[in-house]
Amino acid sequence: MKNTYKSIAILIVLLTSVTKAQMFIPNPHEGLIGGGAGLTWIDNEPYYSVHLFPEFSFAKFGVGLNLNLEFDQEGKLRNENFNETSDYLSLIRYLRYGRKNDPFYTRLGALDYATLGHGSIMYLYNNSPSYDTRKIGLELDLDLDYFGIESVYGTFAESGVFGLRTFTRPLLATDLAPIPIIGGFEIGATYTTDFNPNAGVTNVEYNPISEEYVVTKDLGATEIIGFDFGLPILRTKILDSDIYFDYAQILNFGNGRSAGILLDFHGLGLVDVRAKVERRFNGVNYLPAYFNSFYEIERYQVIPESDAVTSKIQILQNGINVRQWLLW
Numbered sequence: 001m002k003n004t005y006k007s008i009a010i011l012i013v014l015l016t017s018v019t020k021a022q023m024f025i026p027n028p029h030e031g032l033i034g035g036g037a038g039l040t041w042i043d044n045e046p047y048y049s050v051h052l053f054p055e056f057s058f059a060k061f062g063v064g065l066n067l068n069l070e071f072d073q074e075g076k077l078r079n080e081n082f083n084e085t086s087d088y089l090s091l092i093r094y095l096r097y098g099r100k101n102d103p104f105y106t107r108l109g110a111l112d113y114a115t116l117g118h119g120s121i122m123y124l125y126n127n128s129p130s131y132d133t134r135k136i137g138l139e140l141d142l143d144l145d146y147f148g149i150e151s152v153y154g155t156f157a158e159s160g161v162f163g164l165r166t167f168t169r170p171l172l173a174t175d176l177a178p179i180p181i182i183g184g185f186e187i188g189a190t191y192t193t194d195f196n197p198n199a200g201v202t203n204v205e206y207n208p209i210s211e212e213y214v215v216t217k218d219l220g221a222t223e224i225i226g227f228d229f230g231l232p233i234l235r236t237k238i239l240d241s242d243i244y245f246d247y248a249q250i251l252n253f254g255n256g257r258s259a260g261i262l263l264d265f266h267g268l269g270l271v272d273v274r275a276k277v278e279r280r281f282n283g284v285n286y287l288p289a290y291f292n293s294f295y296e297i298e299r300y301q302v303i304p305e306s307d308a309v310t311s312k313i314q315i316l317q318n319g320i321n322v323r324q325w326l327l328w
Contacts, residue, residue: 053093060102064093064110066134093134101240101264105141113293114139114152116165119276120246120258121192121226123289125161127154129296135160146172154296159195161291181231190226190248192291198300202317204309213302219313223251224290233261240264253316254286285319287312 052067094109114125114137127137135155142148147168154161167188177183200219207214226248234241242262249255260278280288290312298312 060098062094062096064096065091066093066110067091090134093128100141101143102141103143105139107139109136110134111137111139111152111154114163116150116152116163116190116192117167117188117226117228118230118242118244118246118258118260118262120228120248120256120288121190121224122152122161122163122291124293125152125154125163125291125295126293127161127296129294133296145169154194159197161192161194161196161295163190163192163291165190181233184232184235186228186230186232188228188230190228191223192225193221193223194291194299195221196299198311200313201300201309201311202314204302219252222290222313225249225251238266240266248286248288250286250290250316254283254319256280256282256286256288258288285316287316 050067050069050071052069053064054067055062055064092109094107094111096105096107098105100115110128112124112126112128114122114127116122128134135157137155137160138153139151141150147166149167150163150165152161152163165188167186169184169186171177171183171185199222201215201217202219203215203217204213205216206212226246228244228246230242230244232240232242240262241264243260244262245257245259247255247257258278258280260276263275265273265275282288295312298310298315300309300311302309
C-alpha cells in the first residue's frame with residue numbers, strides 16, 4: 001500500500017511538470033505526452049484519477065489519444081470505462097496530417113490551439129475544453145505559395161464555430177518575387193461566425209410550467225470580418241519571424257487594430273515554441289481574439305440561483321476594457 005501511494009505521488013509530480021510544458025505548441029514530428037492527476041469519488045469510494053493525452057507521430061501523420069484511468073486504493077485499474085466498443089473509440093482525441101504552416105495541414109477531432117492568421121480574431125481556440133465535452137472539429141489549411149486558405153470548423157455534432165481565412169502573396173507573380181522580405185508580402189481576409197443558437201443570447205426567463213429557460217433576448221449569430229497584412233522578415237530551419245498588421249470588425253459592434261511580431265522556433269526537440277508581441281488599438285465594444293481557448297465555456301452559461309445569463313456577447317455590450325499590449 002505504501003509503495004502504491006509513493007508511486008502515485010511521483011506520477012503526479014511528473015505529470016504536473018509535463019502539463020506546464022503545454023504552454024508551448026507541440027512539434028508534430030515528435031512524440032508528445034501530457035496530462036494531469038487528481039482524486040475523484042465514485043459510488044462513495046475514492047479513486048486516483050490519471051488523465052493522459054499522448055500523441056504518436058509517424059512521419060507527417062499524428063494520432064492523439066485520450067486516456068482517463070482510475071485506480072482504487074489497492075492500485076487496481078477500474079475497468080468500467082472500457083466495457084463497450086465505443087469506449088475504445090473514445091480513446092482517440094484526433095487525427096492529423098502535417099502541421100500548421102505546412103503546404104497542407106489537416107486535423108480532425110479535438111482542436112486545442114486552432115488559430116487563423118495572426119490570431120486577432122481566432123487565437124488558440126479549443127473546441128473541447130474538458131474531458132466530458134469533447135467534440136469533433138476540423139482544421140484544414142492549404143498553401144499554394146501564390147494563395148491559400150486556413151479554415152476551422154468547431155464541431156460536426158451541432159451548429160458551432162466556423163472560420164475561414166483566404167490569403168494571397170501577389171508579389172510572387174512579379175519581378176519583386178526574389179527580393180527578401182518584400183517578395184513574400186501577404187494579404188489576408190478572414191470571416192468567422194458562431195452558428196450555435198446560444199451564441200447571441202443575452203437574457204432568459206425560467207418557465208416553471210415547462211421547467212425550462214426561455215430565451216427573451218437573442219442578438220443572433222456573432223460575425224467577425226478582418227483584413228491583414230504580413231511580411232516574413234526571417235525564414236530559417238530554426239526560426240521563422242513575421243511582422244503584421246490586422247484589422248477586425250465585429251458586425252453590429254466595434255472594431256480593433258493590432259500590429260506585432262510573431263516568432264516561431266523550430267527544432268528544439270520535443271516542442272516548438274511560438275511567441276507573439278502585439279500592440280492593440282481596441283475600439284468600443286470590441287474584443288480581440290474573440291474565439292479563444294475559453295470561448296466554448298464563455299459563450300453561454302445560465303446561473304440557476306439568479307436565473308441570469310452570462311455570455312461572451314454581454315462582454316461586447318458592456319464595453320469592458322482589455323489589455324492594449326500582449327506578450328505571449
